[in-house]
Amino acid sequence: MSPxxxxxxxxxxxxxxxxxxxxxxxxxxxxxxxxxxxxRAVDAIRFGIGIRQQGFxxxxxxxxxxxxxxxxxxxxxxxxxxxxxxxxxxYVNDFSxxxxxxxxxxxxxxxxxxxEQMETLGEELRVVISAAFDSEDYKTRIDVIMExxxxxxxKVFNDLQEKTAEKDIxxxxxxxxxxxxxxxxxxxxxxxxxxxxxxxxxxxxxKDISLLESDLQAAVRLLPDLERQQRQEIRDLNREVTDFxxxxxxxxxxxxxxxxxxxxxxxxxxxxxxxxxxxxFRVSPEQLQQAGPPGLMPDILQRRxxxxxxxxxxxxxxxxxxxxxxxxxxxxxxxxNLIGRIEHRSQFGTLTTDFRLIKPGxxxxxNGGYLILDARRLLLQPFAWEALKRELRSRxxxxxxxxxxxxxxxxxxxxxxxxxxxxxxxxxxxxxxxYLLSSHDPxxxxxxxxxxxxxxxxxxxxxxxxxxxxxIATQARGKDLRPLNPGAVxxxxxxxxxxxxxxxxxxxxxxxxxxxLSEADHWASVRGGEIIIEDDIRTAIDAHIRRSDxxxxxxQEQFERxxxxxxxxGERVGQINGLSxxxxxxxxxxxxxxxxxRVRLGKGQLIDIERxxxxxxxxxxxxxxxxxxxxxxRFVKDRPxxxxxxxxxxxxxxxxxxxxxxxxxxxxxxxxxxxxxxKQSLAVTGSVNQFGEVQAIGGxxxxxxxxxxxxxxxxxxxxxxxxxxxxNVTHLMLKEEVVAAAEKGNFHIxxxxxxxxxxxxxxxxxxxxxxxxGNYPAESLxxxxxxxxxxxxxxxxxxxxxxQEEESKGAGNGGA
Numbered sequence: 001m002s003p004x005x006x007x008x009x010x011x012x013x014x015x016x017x018x019x020x021x022x023x024x025x026x027x028x029x030x031x032x033x034x035x036x037x038x039x040r041a042v043d044a045i046r047f048g049i050g051i052r053q054q055g056f057x058x059x060x061x062x063x064x065x066x067x068x069x070x071x072x073x074x075x076x077x078x079x080x081x082x083x084x085x086x087x088x089x090x091y092v093n094d095f096s097x098x099x100x101x102x103x104x105x106x107x108x109x110x111x112x113x114x115x116e117q118m119e120t121l122g123e124e125l126r127v128v129i130s131a132a133f134d135s136e137d138y139k140t141r142i143d144v145i146m147e148x149x150x151x152x153x154x155k156v157f158n159d160l161q162e163k164t165a166e167k168d169i170x171x172x173x174x175x176x177x178x179x180x181x182x183x184x185x186x187x188x189x190x191x192x193x194x195x196x197x198x199x200x201x202x203x204x205x206x207k208d209i210s211l212l213e214s215d216l217q218a219a220v221r222l223l224p225d226l227e228r229q230q231r232q233e234i235r236d237l238n239r240e241v242t243d244f245x246x247x248x249x250x251x252x253x254x255x256x257x258x259x260x261x262x263x264x265x266x267x268x269x270x271x272x273x274x275x276x277x278x279x280x281f282r283v284s285p286e287q288l289q290q291a292g293p294p295g296l297m298p299d300i301l302q303r304r305x306x307x308x309x310x311x312x313x314x315x316x317x318x319x320x321x322x323x324x325x326x327x328x329x330x331x332x333x334x335x336x337n338l339i340g341r342i343e344h345r346s347q348f349g350t351l352t353t354d355f356r357l358i359k360p361g362x363x364x365x366x367n368g369g370y371l372i373l374d375a376r377r378l379l380l381q382p383f384a385w386e387a388l389k390r391e392l393r394s395r396x397x398x399x400x401x402x403x404x405x406x407x408x409x410x411x412x413x414x415x416x417x418x419x420x421x422x423x424x425x426x427x428x429x430x431x432x433x434x435y436l437l438s439s440h441d442p443x444x445x446x447x448x449x450x451x452x453x454x455x456x457x458x459x460x461x462x463x464x465x466x467x468x469x470x471x472i473a474t475q476a477r478g479k480d481l482r483p484l485n486p487g488a489v490x491x492x493x494x495x496x497x498x499x500x501x502x503x504x505x506x507x508x509x510x511x512x513x514x515x516x517l518s519e520a521d522h523w524a525s526v527r528g529g530e531i532i533i534e535d536d537i538r539t540a541i542d543a544h545i546r547r548s549d550x551x552x553x554x555x556q557e558q559f560e561r562x563x564x565x566x567x568x569x570g571e572r573v574g575q576i577n578g579l580s581x582x583x584x585x586x587x588x589x590x591x592x593x594x595x596x597x598r599v600r601l602g603k604g605q606l607i608d609i610e611r612x613x614x615x616x617x618x619x620x621x622x623x624x625x626x627x628x629x630x631x632x633x634r635f636v637k638d639r640p641x642x643x644x645x646x647x648x649x650x651x652x653x654x655x656x657x658x659x660x661x662x663x664x665x666x667x668x669x670x671x672x673x674x675x676x677x678x679k680q681s682l683a684v685t686g687s688v689n690q691f692g693e694v695q696a697i698g699g700x701x702x703x704x705x706x707x708x709x710x711x712x713x714x715x716x717x718x719x720x721x722x723x724x725x726x727x728n729v730t731h732l733m734l735k736e737e738v739v740a741a742a743e744k745g746n747f748h749i750x751x752x753x754x755x756x757x758x759x760x761x762x763x764x765x766x767x768x769x770x771x772x773x774g775n776y777p778a779e780s781l782x783x784x785x786x787x788x789x790x791x792x793x794x795x796x797x798x799x800x801x802x803x804q805e806e807e808s809k810g811a812g813n814g815g816a
Contacts, residue, residue, distance in 0.1 A: 003761075004750050004751065004752055004758075004760075004761055005750075006026060006742070006748035006749060006750055007452075007732075007742070007748075007750070008742075009739050009740075009743035009750060011729060011732065013730050013732060013734050013736075013737045014497055014503040014733060015294060015490065015494065016465060016490050016493040016494065017494075018490045020462065020466075021197075021466055021469050023469075023486065025483040025484060025485050025486075026469070026473035026477075026483040026484045027477075027478055027483040029469055029472075030473075031470065031473065031538075032467060032471045035067060035070075035071040035074065035454060036067075036458065036467060036471045036508050036510070037457070037458025037506070037508035038063075038455060038508065040455065041060070041068075041071065041454045041455070042071070044058070044451065044453070045058070045060075045071065047450060048426075048452065049075060049076060049079050050079075051450075055392075055447055055449050057424060057427070057447055057449070057450065058072075058271070058424070058425070058426040058427070058439075058451075058452050059375070059427045059428075059434055059450070059451055059452065060072055060426060060428045061428075061429050061430060061431045061433065061434040061450045061451070061452070062430070062453065062454025062455070062456065063431075063456050063509060064397055064430065065509055065510060065512065066456060066509055067508075067510030067511070068428050068452075068454050069329070069372065069428055070510070071454070072426055073327065073372075074491045076327050076370050077327065079324040079325075080326070081323075081324040081325075083324050083369070084324075084325070084753060085108040085109070085319050085320075085325070085367075085368075086325060086326070086368025086369065087105045087106060087107060087108055087368070088104075088105070088106040088107070088108055088109065088110060088112075088315070088318050089104070089111070089316045089364065089367070090104050090111045090114070090313050090315045090316050091103055091104070091313075091314040091316055091355050091416060091417075091553075092266050092424035093310050093311070095270075095273045098354075099413075099415060100312070100386055100414070100417065101358065101416045102266075102516075103417040104263070104266065104313075104394075105262065106260065106263070106668075107260070108319045109318065109320065109424035111313070111315045111317070111318040112318045114257070114315075115314075117253050117256070118270075121249060121270075121311070122252075122309075122311060122312065124249055124279070125245075125246065125281065125311075126275060126811065128245045129241075129242055129245045129246065129278060130281050130282070131488055132245040133238075133241060133281060138237070138241055139508060141237055142234065142237065145234055146230070146788070149227070149229065149233075149659045151230075151722030153223060153226050156219045156226070157219060158787040163215060164180060164212055164633055166712070169181065169183060169297060170182075170183045175198040180209045180212055180213060182197075182209070184197075192355045220561060235279075238282075239278060242274060242275045243271075243275050246271055246274050247676040248746075250271045253267055254267050256324065270311045273307070273311065274307065274311065277303075280303040280304040282300075295351060309354070309356065312680070314356045314358055316360045316419075317360055317364050317367065318364060325368055325369035325370065326370070327366075327369055327370045327371070328365045328372065329371075329372040329373075330362035330371065330372070330373055332377070333362065333376070333377055333378045333379075333381055334384055335381065335383050335387045335402055336361065337361055337362055338360055338363055338388055338391075339361045339363055339391060339399055339400070340358065340360050340364055340397065340399040341361070341399065341401070342358055342359070342399060342401065342414050342416075343357040343358075353414060354414070355414065358399065363391055363397050363421060364397060364419065367422060368422055368423070369423065369424070370423065370424045370426060371425045372428065373388075373427050374427075374429065375427040375433050376430070376433060378427070379433070388425070389443050389447060391421055392421070392447050393446075394418075394421075395420065395422070396419060396420055396421050397419045397420075397421050399416050401413070425447075425448075426452075427448065431453075446447075448559055455508060456500065456507060456508060456510050457500045457502065457505040457507055457508055458506050459505060460497070460503070460505060464506065465506075466512070466721040468493060469493075471511070471513075472484060472489055472492055472517070473637050475514055475517055476517055476521075476532075479518060481521040481532070482521050482524050482525075482529070482530065482531050482532050483531050484520075484532040485529065485531050485532070485533050485534075487533060487534040488520070488531075488532045488533050491534055491538065491541075492513070492516060492537060493506065494733065495516060495537070495541060496509075498701065498733040501698075501700065501733060502731050503730055503731070503732065505734060510624075515544075516537070516541070516544075517532075519540035519544060520532045520536040520537050521536075522538055522540075523536045523543070524536045541545055545587070548585070548587035549587065549589060551584060551589075552582075552589035552706075555591055556706075556710065556713070559713075560698070560710070560714070565650065565651065566592050566593070566594050567594075567680035568680060569680055569681050569719075570679075570680050570681075571677035571678060571680060572677055572678060573675055573676065573678070574596055574598060574599075574668055574669075574672035575595070575668065575678060575680070575681060576596075576667050576668045576671070576678050577592055577595075577664075577682065577684065577707065578592070578594075578595040578661045578664040578665075578683070578684060578685070579592055579660075579661075579664075579685040579703035579704075579722070580661065581698065581699030581702050588702050589702055589706060590702040590704070590705060590706025591705070591706055592683055592706055592707050593649050593650070593652060595647065595648070595649055595660075595661065596647070596648055597646070597651055597665070597668035597669045597671070597672045598645065598646050598672060599673055599788075601644065601792050602643055602644020602645075602792075603796075622659060626690055627665060627666050627688070628689075629668065629690050630666065630688070630692060630755075631643070631669070631689050634692065634782075635785055635786045635790075637774070638788050639793040639797070641793075642789070642796035643792055645672070647665050647668065647669070659687040659697075660685055660686065660687050660699075661685070661687075662686075662687045664684040664685065664686070666755055667684060667755070670759055670781065670785055671759075673785040673789065674763075674765070674784035675784065675787065675788075676763040676765050676784065677763065678762045679762055679764070680723070681711075681717065681719040681720045682720070682721055682722065682723060682750075682761065682762055683707040683721075683723070684722070684758065685697055685722070686723070686724060686725040686752070686758075687725075692754055692755040692756065694726070694753055694754060694755065694758065695725055695757075695759075696725045697725060697728065698729040700731050700732065701732065701733055701735075703724075704722045704724070704738065704749065707720075707722055708722075708737070708738050708741065708747055711747065716741060716747060717746075718745055718746050720746075720747055720748070722748075722750070723752050723761060723762070724749060724750070724751060725751070725752065726751035726752060756768075756782070760781070760792065763781060765780070766780050766781065767780060767782050768780020768781060768783050770782075
């Protein structure tokens, strides 16, 4: 096996040849019109906004800050501009059922026109109808009705009086009503005078009065009918006068709406309603002088204003006649903000409402166009997700309160007519939300059939490098930042590769790029520069790290002060330097750890102390089981593994998970078994499989830099370095200090593919290969491990036999 060579400095990072782009600064580069590195997402967006069938709504998911909203708007805006403008919607009264307002569809841009016309009509009704009732003609006709009614009443009683006069009986009016009394010599007889009459005459009077009383009762019963006739004649006159005053106003308005059947019907209903309530417009000058706030004016004025307000139009949605389909982003997607609400007003301690207090929601505003929602905010709002699904399934907007949705309220309220819904909904969220909804909500795939998957990285090619430079220029111009020179663009590209820890990829995370450019522009302004240069990018990166690395610095300080023990020189048996990564928000940093192993004769137990004290996670426990199987399969195939070994992360007081230290732990075990000291100038990372192959891990750059910083603080010796999986070489984007140290030979990065390669580097002892008999050379490290495990097995066998003999003797003595 040939020894593993340290990586050359040029393989520890990637530099970009921006000279190929041939520009002086980014002002020389054209804007990039397409989202960067999002070909899959762009195809999905185009498909989703192009297909019109039901259920093909979009769910755009990707990491926060990936530019999802901007990319979607980039394609929505030209599409929406080319679409026809949707109709206006308004609510008007249903005069046969005031609790069920009617929805009315109008040509785009004309709802406000109708509302203004109805406002003007109300003003004219106040004047025109009042003037008609105040006219001399109306007063004359009222007088005629009153006189005719009076004559009819007088005729009834005149006819009765003629009858009574024939019988010498008088019809007299008393405080209690009408009465009949006998008459003698033209005078009404009082009781005394009546008693002086002969008995025969008294009987005659009594008989005549009795007969006439039925006629009197009939006449009295006729009076209410005559009064009703009078009131009906007045009402008919009022309707006639109101109709005459209103009809020409309504007809003038109808001339503007000949093509809108709904409006014509509404205007006819308004005319009939006003005619039916014309009496409320008979307002005296004295009553007009008492006009004031609602509730404080005379009752007839309140009723007049109510009639006029009932004839108004509540414009729900009105569009600009020059626009296209709407694009609405609802930042606070509560139920009411989505489907609309019915507001109430407080009057004298009572809540009241009417059709004018119906308010639109985001679905109303986006109807005929596009609605963009943040999925997380939507799901956090009670009942909002279910309400949205209900509207999309039914394809109509029903305005209901949360209490009505839950059937918790029996309060009488408005029930507005539903409005047809035609909208394309775009949800924006993270991948976890998308996959959770896919798995647990059976309605999700029925309503959101178009996933828009935003990638966080893109491959590095000459073409993508050119596009990225243009994207940098686009971002700088879009945010009104200083242009970048080629050197600054080069460092930005290197930083974006570092963010994804891959030399062959660039981060497509828009927010990270925009923040870096904004910070660099600030430092350029502090410097007083006209363009952003390399030093501005470096300063921005360093300042960004410094703002977040207090805990990393504190940890580094503890190593330097030997509060946490870790050697960077010398050799120790069963002790090795492992590397881990800590993630705090968006900042990740590495942390070296001392890992130790102790071995002795046992029953094949490999004790993970972290797991025993419940600090080890499942992935770490998986790595420990792999180590146990590797040892048994490689070294003691035909005998039991008679080993008791313990492994621990020294001075570790938190959770440990992941398998990236499994190769490190295996090296420590092999060192302890072979009694071969490990160089403490080296640190290790990498997972291992059951065949002893070292596998890729995450956070390789942070891990290397953490050990480098410690070695650099103590003084680089030229022997220090880190063993990494060979598969991670493509992920190396190390900081300039590490690359410079490697170039000088002061620090080394070793790519290993197998445990054997790694153990040779760590111990300086040949690993050894098995012979035809499966045994390793005795002087090799593997041979020493095999011998130790074989010795343990022999010792275990001897102990087992001795135990069996003791048991046999005990059984024999017991039998005697």
